[in-house]
Amino acid sequence: MPPEQHNLPLSNKSGPVFVLPFEIISEIFLHCLPDNHTIPDTSQPPLLLGRICSMWRDVALATPKLWASLSIHCTDTADVRLADLWLSRARGYPLRIEVDDHEGEESPNREILLETICRYSAQWQEVTLSVPLDALSRLRLEGPLPRLERLVIGSEASVSPIQLVTAFSDAPLLREVHLSLDDVGSVQPRSIVLPWAQLTSFTGHLLSAEECLYVLREASSLTECNLYHFIDGHPGFTMSLPLVLPLITKLRLEGSVEQNLVDVLQYLTLPALEFLELRTAPPSTENPATNPLLLGTLITFLPRSSCPLLEFRLITSRTLHTVLFQCLSAMPTLKVLDITWFSTSHHVHNTILQQLHTPSALLPHLQSLSVHYTTPPVLPYDDELIAMLFSRSNRNDTAGAARLERFSLSWNGFHLPYPDAQTLDRFKALLGRGMQIHLGPLDAPWI
Known part of the structure; x- marks a missing residue:
């Protein structure tokens, strides 16, 4: 840590927070940041921290990690102008940058912003460039991308056919890529030069x-x-x-x-x-x-x-x-089976349940079963279902079958009759056996 960071005038203020060491205040500031990318906003950290008092501003400016994340939209001219100053405050710290521009049309702001962040490309660690791919084909980087690990590029906006996007070809640490092509097929993955073999x-x-x-x-x-x-x-x-x-x-x-x-x-x-x-x-x-x-x-x-x-x-x-x-x-x-039906048909539901009744016959290692209907189904719970759950609720060591630990039967909407008391008691008995159960509408289950 640079020596000047330890010489901040922390002791000339009253109150407990002003006598804390720089390192402690800096760490507290870092915990104020959002989990995702930071948006330039004077009502949110880190800009807000610099508005409290001069001492807090000094600490914020002397903490590079506070400025190592930036999310920005190309339509916001003020934020585009702020980008260079923001990223310079991160000094040499690895950067997480997100640029959003789904408009698809040429924009002076977009060109200025891309030129700005390219000056810091050696510090890129995680970069999201949601811009048309033809704009990325014009990127001019000053060298390789030695720290880049995660890359998200492209948008659904239609673009003109491009020759090559070569800006990301030299990235020895790149392991994760998200690629969105345009919705008319004018760009192909062959036009994106990436270190494919290392992903x-x-x-x-x-x-x-x-x-x-x-x-x-x-x-x-x-x-x-x-x-x-x-x-x-x-x-x-x-x-x-x-x-x-x-x-x-x-x-x-x-x-x-x-x-x-x-x-x-x-x-x-x-x-x-x-x-x-x-x-x-x-x-x-x-x-x-x-x-x-x-x-x-x-x-x-x-x-x-x-x-x-x-x-x-x-x-x-x-x-x-x-x-x-x-x-x-x-x-x-x-071990885990999760099915969502766009159908209310109960026929398949019952047929599969009959096969699951004997653990050794089908999916002997099943531990979690979830069935979801996008619309309320017909007769979702019956004797066949409950019998299967009781059969699966005990481990069968002789047959080598696993115990079903979790069961979920859900649907969208609230139009299905509430189960009768006897049916509900049988499901509660399964709870007593240690099975986790979700039964009923997705957002308001009965169990």
Whole structure:
């Protein structure tokens, strides 16, 4: 710590706080900061701290970490002008910067702000640049990014096709990337030069299935991959060879068109996968609930990968129970099952419950079961459900089955009849056995 920091005039004020050592006051100030990025606001720390008295202002200015986080919107001219002074106060401290500009149109403020933060690029540790990618293609950095660990870039704003974004190519510590492409497909991941092979976590928005597979092929060290809001790619796209990714343990796929998810999953082999989440859109006139293409693909994916899956989350309107049963049968190591239905059908609900009644028959290691309906279901609790829960509430050491520790049955809305006293007593008896239970509307459960 620089010597001048210890010579601040702390003893010439009255009151206990003014006789505290500089280090203590500085630490207290740091705990006043928000958990996320700091927004320039005179009513919030750190600017507020400098308005209390001259001594507090001296402490704030002598604490670089107070200024090492900045969140700023390009439309705020005053904040854009403040950015250089703010970041200079961080001195050489690693920086967390967030720039938000979803307008998509050229802006003098945007260019000024990007030029300003680029002067501090050697200090970047976590950077979010929610700006059109064509603006990022014009970034001019003064050298490599030796401290950059996490990068979030792009926005949904439409842009003109770009040649290359090369500003982030030399970042030896970069491990996590979030990439949002434009919503018309004018930019592709191939245009973003990144150290793909060293990444361990990737989140993509508005990529086609073909683009997702490109990223997965290049980022061979990934352990976590999240792919959201697919867009349609080239019709008839195929791959000649499957992708084997031995390090991925977490995968999330979400798309409004089920076929897009299928086009990714059918080519993947993930032998280390422990967490899988699949989400499709609710049914509509254009996207009716038909045979579950995605679950059908999952049936072949699971034995091909032979993965030790521990947690499976499914959000879908496809309710063909025979296919779902086949999928669950291929998950013998599963401990957590979480299903959200866009359907009120009770048929699948009952069919799966019947299979779960015998722990050794299906999902023998299941410890947590959650079922959620987006609309109030028909007859959500009955004797079949309660019998299954009692059967699963005791550990069966002989069969090697685990004890169900948590059960949740919830829905949106409050239009379902309250359970009768006998049903409620039976659920309470399960509580007495140590099972954690959520029963009823999502925001106001009865148990």
